[in-house]
Amino acid sequence: xxxxxxTPSHQVTQMGQEVILRCVPISNHLYFYWYRQILGQKVEFxxxxxxxxxxxxxxxxxxxxxxxxxxxxxxxxxIRSTKLEDSAMYFCxxxxxxxxxxxxxxxxxxxxxxxxxx
Amino acid sequence: xQQVKQNSPSLSVQEGRISILNCDYTNSMFDYFLWYKKYPAxxxxxxxxxxxIKDKNEDGxxxxxxxxxAKHLSLHIVPSQPGDSAVxxxxxxxxxxxxxxxxxxFGKGTxxxxxx
Numbered sequence: 467x468x469x470x471x472x473t474p475s476h477q478v479t480q481m482g483q484e485v486i487l488r489c490v491p492i493s494n495h496l497y498f499y500w501y502r503q504i505l506g507q508k509v510e511f512x513x514x515x516x517x518x519x520x521x522x523x524x525x526x527x528x529x530x531x532x533x534x535x536x537x538x539x540x541x542x543x544x545i546r547s548t549k550l551e552d553s554a555m556y557f558c559x560x561x562x563x564x565x566x567x568x569x570x571x572x573x574x575x576x577x578x579x580x581x582x583x584x
Numbered sequence: 585x586q587q588v589k590q591n592s593p594s595l596s597v598q599e600g601r602i603s604i605l606n607c608d609y610t611n612s613m614f615d616y617f618l619w620y621k622k623y624p625a626x627x628x629x630x631x632x633x634x635x636x637i638k639d640k641n642e643d644g645x646x647x648x649x650x651x652x653x654a655k656h657l658s659l660h661i662v663p664s665q666p667g668d669s670a671v672x673x674x675x676x677x678x679x680x681x682x683x684x685x686x687x688x689x690f691g692k693g694t695x696x697x698x699x700x
Contacts, residue, residue: 470627499687508588509628509673511687522687557627572618573688575627 468492470576472558478582479548487543487579489558497521498541499559499573500533509557515541548583555580587611588676590691598699603661605694607674610655614676618688619648619659622671631672632659661696669698 471490479485491498500512514521515533530552532544541560545552559573589608597603607617615636620628634641634648634657641648647660661668674691 501688501690508586508692509675509690511689514687524687559627572630572633575620575629577625577627 468574470558470560470574472556472576472579474579475577476580476582478584481550481583482547485545485548485552485581487545487556487558487581489541489543489576490539491541491558491560492574493539495560495562495574497561497563498533498535499561500543501557501559501575502526502554503557503578504551504554512543512556545581548581550583553581553583586691587614588674588689588691590672590674590694592694593692594695594697596697596699597664599666600663603659603664603668603696603698605659605661605672605674605696607657607659607691608655609657609674609676611676611678611689612655613678614689616677617648617650617657618675618677619646620673620675620690622673622693628673664696664698666698666700669696671695 470492473488498515501509502512503509511524513523513527513533518535530546534542555578557578558576561573587610618633619631621631622628632643632646632648634650636652639650645661650657671693673693675688677688
């Protein structure tokens, strides 16, 4: 069964450092997402990406965050200068269609990348 | 602002009995609802969904009920099995509403524990 893969599974970094989280979405999917879950809290939407540009972003996704699809397979989330409060599990997801087109669309999530900022 | 609320952080049910997980929402623009299941060290996986034009959707042991007037939905699992032990997230989306329409809004999750 096709799956979304994420690397690294766990990253520890110092406050102020740049972090890049990588994702390989399902190959025939066109829409890509990043969500995060701070420990003990709900899963929160960060950003959606389609056709090589951001489709939608939440208030959390400020100037410290950026996303990129550098080649035909990877989808990355960069945090320029990490803060303590960025510590969370970051989930990448992909879908065949965007939610704005069809609420019926189902996201396939990766296993997540745990980011710990010290 | 919790637009999707799962008020029970955990629920313990005996194997073979019915598990009922509840979810309330406040945003009347939501028109599609999904349940995701999450095991430790894994990402959420899709379980079942329902459109706002329906009040029930069934898939095997899983049934989702939607009460639009009460802005309430529930997931029924019957009979409950040990493998059902997981965290269950309720999620909602608003088709074409703009402002986050591409993102699912999740509840905090309910940890379901199936006891043998």
